Amino acid sequence: MATQKLASLFFLQQIIHVLFILHLANADHGLKLGFYQKTCPDAEAITRKITHQHISRAPTLAAPLLRMHFHDCFIRLVPNCWQGCDGSVLLNSTKNNQAEKDAFANLSLRGYQVIDAVKSALENKCPGVVSCADILALVTRDAVSMIKGPFWDVPTGRRDGRESVASETRDLPPPFGNxxxxxxxxxxxxxxxxxxxxxxxxxxxxxxxxxxxxxxxxxxxxxxxxxxxxxxxxxxxxxxxxxxxxxxxxxxxxxxxxxxxxxxxxxxxxxxxxxxxxxxxxxxxxxxxxxxxxxxxxxxxxxxxxxxxxxxxMGKIGVLTGKAGEIRKHCAFVN
Structure with a gap:
């Protein structure tokens, strides 16, 4: 009887896991192109202009910015507890919590000043509208395109997470992985x-x-x-x-x-x-x-x-949309 219960529990866990993965693979999670068309129509133009200013002076920033977006999205995911492309990698550590950006895997990330500059400009233009998570996705796209990479349309509408825990970076694909x-x-x-x-x-x-x-x-x-x-x-x-x-x-x-x-x-x-x-x-x-x-x-x-x-x-992994999360005023701090 005990063996049957364990088998049933394992089977149920597998079903839940499969459904979770199918949800990730098939849902757009509320993202759409031109999400800010009415609330902040110049958002992407402002982002691209500021990104261009930084990348033109320091083209090597494109690589760490791309890694930053990747590392933000590949944080640990748990059903009913979304953490993915939510800008959590941008949050500073606090007295009682070591954030993702201070985890060993993220110590080599650079380019936070680009995100902060874009956020400051967008807060002046459209206060409380554009999320840090979307800014990171857009800046990454623009930085890559500026060093002869492809340009792609970024679906937006992400909201910012309120949690950032260094230990959750263990889900990042390691450089020694088979x-x-x-x-x-x-x-x-x-x-x-x-x-x-x-x-x-x-x-x-x-x-x-x-x-x-x-x-x-x-x-x-x-x-x-x-x-x-x-x-x-x-x-x-x-x-x-x-x-x-x-x-x-x-x-x-x-x-x-x-x-x-x-x-x-x-x-x-x-x-x-x-x-x-x-x-x-x-x-x-x-x-x-x-x-x-x-x-x-x-x-x-x-x-x-x-x-x-x-x-x-990748940019759709574990996103927060609708009324989930928040729109941070400063990308390094929760509101």
Whole structure:
């Protein structure tokens, strides 16, 4: 009898989980294009103008802003307790709470000043109307498009969350993840395997600290060895830059065009020169490997279009709409 009850409980939990994932995958959660058309018609124009001012002076900010949006959306999700693209990564820690932005995984994020500048301008124009979560989504789109990346229409209407807990960043896909783990992480957010391989292409811009891939160079299995999936010639190059224990040196993720959004990332992965284990993992799965090879062999022919579509999909994860959450006056603080 006890065994039957446990089996029934497990089955019920699985059904609830499946329904939750289907809800994530199929619902737009109340987002729509032109959400601010009547309440703040200049919202997107103001956002783009200010983003352009910052990115034109510091184009390397595009990569951390893109990561910021990704890290905001990939926070832990629990049924009936939505946390996703709600601007929670922007909140400051308090005396009694360590926020997401101060979690280890987020310490390298930069560009908060861009979000704050846009928020200040929009509060002057349309007080209490445009959410920080929407600002982050729009700024990310504009920053990527300004470094020769794609432009996509961003459905808006997100509201801001009131909670931000550092420990919930444990749901972020780790740089050491294998393909099984990565697929699980993305599926849990209602994203497809294609979304996984496409969004991994964000590594075409930006830099990484040596500490994020040091194990691949010096102690892959705990025996002082090197990851055999990494190109040996590239290992030599990386070891010249990164010594064991180096926590400060930055390495370009896409050498040659790390400031330009293009399809070169897939060429590097195909040559076994992706920096992270999560990059190499894309060659472990038939579907992801096929996509890598396609982009590598066609100079990223469909990457821009695919990336735009996957960013829209990602931007819908766990959003707050309607009367949920709030519209923060300042992005770093709850009202």
């Amino acid at each position: 393909i099984t783990l990565l697929k699980q992480k993305f599926a849990a957010k209602g994203l497809s395997v294609k979304d996984l391989v496409v969004l991994s292409g964000a590594h075409t811009i930006g830099t990484s600290h040596c500490s994020s891939f040091e194990t691949r160079l010096y102690n892959f299995t705990g025996k002082g060895d090197t990851d055999p999936t990494l190109d040996p010639n590239y290992v030599v190059h990386l070891k010249r830059k990164c010594q064991p224990g180096d926590t400060t040196t930055l390495v370009k993720m896409d050498p040659g065009s790390f400031r330009t959004f293009d399809g070169d990332y897939y060429t590097l992965v195909a040559k076994r020169r992706g920096l992270f284990q999560s990059d190499a993992a894309l060659l472990e799965d038939t579907e992801t490997k096929s996509y890598v090879k396609l982009q590598a062999n066609t100079y990223g022919s469909t990457f821009a279009k695919d990336f735009a579509e996957s960013m829209v999909n």
